Amino acid sequence: MEAKMLIRNFLIAGALLATTASAAFAQTVVLQPEERTVVREYIIKQPPAPVVLPDDFNLAVGTVVPDSVMVSPLDAPGLEKRYDYMVVDGHDVLVDPETREIVEILN
Template identity: 35%
Template structure:
């Protein structure tokens, strides 16, 4: 009987401590977040880019994150977000850093 009470008490303590830890974690993501190889772009930018009609430009090579889109491919500004531009290359919508012209996200 005593062993059963000890086990029940230990189980209750473990459950309570797990619940307390779970309640302490709050994640708020407002600004872009850099990970090892990608930048997570705020959702309003993706929505903006998906709503725009832009003709696709043929581009030599793979469309991958980190690739620099050279001139003469036109980049279009994202209204309200000066650190982002977009274009469509090889039928793929991409978000680009306007200073470096580097692809930071591909919208599938």
Template identity: 35%
Template sequence: MKVIGVKNILSPAIAGLMMCGGVAVAMAQDVIIAPEQETVIREYVKKKPLASISVPGVELNIGSTLPETVEVHRFEEVSDVTYEYVIVDNRTVLVEPGTRKIVKIYD
């Protein structure tokens, strides 16, 4: 009978978890915004500025979800931008409508 050590069991398990974590991070960063859209977004935010808010207890990271208490805004009269936005700590934060997940942060 062969004895299997704890190291032999944990190493593959840890490697598997790390790979899953890497996939989750990659999925959170999959949003690609075309340069034309970037320009439209930046110009829109300059023309129609919002007051900056702070969201205590929420880390601003791609993939994080904004709470329902945070009011997000649509890009009115801009047909090719499907995201919504809010200004948090003087940074423009793009979120997916419905899920409220952060997809892009502009400094």
């Protein structure tokens, strides 16, 4: 009987952990198609300065952009949240201006 309760508690704890982890991943930025269009058009009209990334830089959501890398404010109309941006190898990269964390990579 104790073994069954122990297994049950283990399964419940695992389910809670999975739910919590899923909630954390669900917080990633997802732009609506209209917002993506607005962002792309803005970046085409307002191309940022070229960026030089460190050789070991990992271009991925969640990576923090070093202070030495220039990002530009994204003042595109119609966005709820403010972002900074840069273009890296043809990819439009949205950066959280407060944390400098990459929140979305477009293209």
